[in-house]
Amino acid sequence: MMPRRVAITGLGMVSPFGGSTQDFFQRMLAGESAVTHYETDDKPHGLSLPAVRCTQFEPTDRIPRPVLGTMDRFAQLGMVAALEAWDHAGLARSADNPAAGVAWGTALGGTLVFEKSYRDLWLNGQERLPPTAVIKGMNNAASAHIGIALGLGNSCLTYTVACASAAVAIGEAFHRIRHGDADIMLAGGSDAPLAYGVVRAWEAMRVLAPGDVETAYRACRPFHAERRGLVLAEGAAALVLEDWDHAMARGAAILAEMVGYGASCDHTHLVRPEEQGQVRALRQALDQAGLAPEAIGYVNAHGTATREGDPTEIRALKTVFGAQAEHLAVSATKSMHGHAMGATGAIEALITVLALQQDAIPPTAHLDIIDPLCAGVRHITHAQRGTGLSAALCSAFAFGGSNAVLAFKAFNPV
Structure with a gap:
């Protein structure tokens, strides 16, 4: 068969500014930085570095509390971004949609729940962990939750390829539609990398940009003669990829074409x-x-x-x-x-x-x-x-x- 055209019909994200996706993009056009100084009181040495955090993120607005209790923060971020993208595409939720799937990227998965488990066992004297620790920590937790919530019966795949994870997920989702294996793919990625151990590991590589309360906003300066390194961020974003003819037939608003x-x-x-x-x-x-x-x-x-x-x-x-x-x-x-x-x-x-x-x-x-x-x-x-x-x-x-x-x-x- 001839390769099918692929439309982008929905976008969603968790913005570090706390507003909508459109608000986020306008702030990008304005050159506004979401980077702030982040400090913790961890023992023996707290963290102190520029970082991007989604401080206004409130998952209880979109995720039922019983489900929320089975999710690490990276999966919560991913679920909210995915639901927003699905709704933005004007797609109905279904109990079973075999022509729609999910492709998700995460570099670290449920690192925060593992770190909490280590603290509970080694520092707090706890002898047992909750059984939800396993399902919170698995890398495919976000994609699984998204697939369940939206009844996505096509492929449900997770890609862990360091910082190319989400791009690979989107690319592979594109191929599934292009080659006729799916009509709709919800693709994106989420990560919450500000775990103590993760930050310390990046510090050891000496590639994190320094900064304090006054200078953190401009810590990340790509292509600059005086650049000092990257800034870690938490976040999530999702795109709805759709067969072009399918999107046109239902009157969807096409945002762009992936080619x-x-x-x-x-x-x-x-x-x-x-x-x-x-x-x-x-x-x-x-x-x-x-x-x-x-x-x-x-x-x-x-x-x-x-x-x-x-x-x-x-x-x-x-x-x-x-x-x-x-x-x-x-x-x-x-x-x-x-x-x-x-x-x-x-x-x-x-x-x-x-x-x-x-x-x-x-x-x-x-x-x-x-x-x-x-x-x-x-x-x-x-x-x-x-x-x-x-x-x-x-x-x-x-x-x-x-x-x-x-x-x-x-x-x-x-």
Whole structure:
């Protein structure tokens, strides 16, 4: 059969600002940072670092209390984002929908429940754990809860691919619809990485950006000459992917079209990014989309603000786009919403879809001095509106050398 077209018909997220998805995107366009200073009183040494937290998140508004008690925070975040996306798509809830499935990404799964269990056993003298600890902690908890809540009877799969998890989940969901294996896929990701042990592990790698109460908001500065590292964030986002004809037949509002997905492995190093692996993923996405490099008007870059990662990504873009690279609009929105690990690819895919729908490109915040090693593309430092944006890429390049690139086009009913 001919590959089917894939529409994006719904978006949902848990915003660190506490408002709606549209409010979140407007804040991205304004260059507003969600990064604040985070402190804990953990023993023997509390945490003190810039971070992004969803402090206004209240899951009891959307999740029944009996179900809530069986979920770790990452699954709660994911459920709320997924329900919002489903409702936004105008889809009814069903007891059994065999043509609809879920594809979810998480890098860490239920880390918080495991950490609490260790504390209870080793520090608090507790001898037993609740039986719900197992189902709270499993990585596929979010996808399972989403599938149950919405009666999704097609595939229910979870992808754990470090910070490419959600991008891979969206890409694989795209393939299921494109190849006729499903009509609708609810795809996205969620993570809650601010567990004490997780933060300490990242600190040991010396890739977290420093900052205090006054400076935390600008701690993450991708492509900046003085960048110091990434900022951890919790969060969740979801997209509804739908067979084009199915969406048109039910009169759905199509937000954008997903047209390509590239995936590759650097196969060189666990943590050091490699240009050629990224090039392969970028070219795969373009080839599958049937798009020439000059057709791309925007790239939502992986851009984590690490010393090695940012220049590598720019070199890959310059290799793929050639002479066109200097005109290519590029921004790294992690400068505002932080790095939500396995959820990041979904958050940035959501931003890319809204950029196409509203013809508005968000900036890389705080980018007043571009590192010469990151030069050669058109860095967006203030929102760009009305440029006629028609196609865009969203990149996720993970530890382990796992790369995923998603390609989208603006809605065209033809």
